[in-house]
Amino acid sequence: MKKYFFSAFAIGIAIASVAFTTKVNQQWGFHGTAQTQITDYTKYTLNNTPDDCVTVGNAPCVISVPDAIDTPAELQSYFVGKSETDIMALSSQKRSLED
Amino acid sequence: MNGIARFFVMNRHRVVELISALFILLFLYTALNKTVYIRPTINILNANPLLSNYATAITWSVIILEYIATAILFFPKTRKAGLIVSLALMSIFTAYIGYMMIFVPKLPCSCGGIISKLTWSQHLIINLIFILLALLGIRLQRKLSDQPDH
Numbered sequence: 001m002k003k004y005f006f007s008a009f010a011i012g013i014a015i016a017s018v019a020f021t022t023k024v025n026q027q028w029g030f031h032g033t034a035q036t037q038i039t040d041y042t043k044y045t046l047n048n049t050p051d052d053c054v055t056v057g058n059a060p061c062v063i064s065v066p067d068a069i070d071t072p073a074e075l076q077s078y079f080v081g082k083s084e085t086d087i088m089a090l091s092s093q094k095r096s097l098e099d
Numbered sequence: 100m101n102g103i104a105r106f107f108v109m110n111r112h113r114v115v116e117l118i119s120a121l122f123i124l125l126f127l128y129t130a131l132n133k134t135v136y137i138r139p140t141i142n143i144l145n146a147n148p149l150l151s152n153y154a155t156a157i158t159w160s161v162i163i164l165e166y167i168a169t170a171i172l173f174f175p176k177t178r179k180a181g182l183i184v185s186l187a188l189m190s191i192f193t194a195y196i197g198y199m200m201i202f203v204p205k206l207p208c209s210c211g212g213i214i215s216k217l218t219w220s221q222h223l224i225i226n227l228i229f230i231l232l233a234l235l236g237i238r239l240q241r242k243l244s245d246q247p248d249h
Contacts, residue, residue: 005116
């Protein structure tokens with residue numbers, strides 16, 4: 001039994017980590033050029049980070065959405081009823097754009 | 100022989116076990132995560148034009164290989180084979196990261212990935228460390244196999 005101790009311990013840690021880990025979401029990068037495009041789903045690219053992300057700004061950088069949202073059509077549906085402020089809240093980093 | 104080398108010689112068995120346990124932790128954690136969050140995992144590969152046509156097949160192949168590696172690392176009798184498989188897998192992952200960093204001008208966001216806090220460079224360094232661990236484990240296991248009671 002001793003010879004399996006470290007391996008069994010590793011298995012336990014791996015399973016516990018996955019069970020209690022933060023849910024993995026889909027990440028959509030915002031590539032719009034104006035603040036008015038924040039709610040335009042066509043300005044977002046899956047798993048793509050813009051070059052000009054900063055800590056403070058007036059537009060989102062990469063928004064984090066549920067993992068089922070991985071097509072433009074699903075993103076469009078997800079945006080229904082959401083304001084610019086709601087979408088900004090989905091992004092920890094920001095971009096600075098003209099209004 | 101210096102202190103570190105003497106430690107490895109005296110504790111070969113434990114060191115091999117620890118290295119194997121580290122790989123079990125790494126592969127099982129990433130395989131389980133990829134299995135649970137399969138769609139984000141496939142989408143990250145889809146962002147690569149070279150692999151996008153085979154993203155689903157590659158994703159499931161990697162997951163299955165990681166489960167197999169975990170299983171054969173668990174048992175002492177198959178541990179050497181498990182370390183060789185681990186070395187092969189880590190080499191493939193490292194080659195992929197190296198290829199992406201050199202040939203892809205705009206790297207896709209890995210923030211949907213499993214170890215999401217790491218940059219591509221950090222990922223590369225961690226992979227290289229694990230390759231060295233696999234090589235050490237294989238070498239020590241080989242010496243253990245030469246001993247009559249193993």
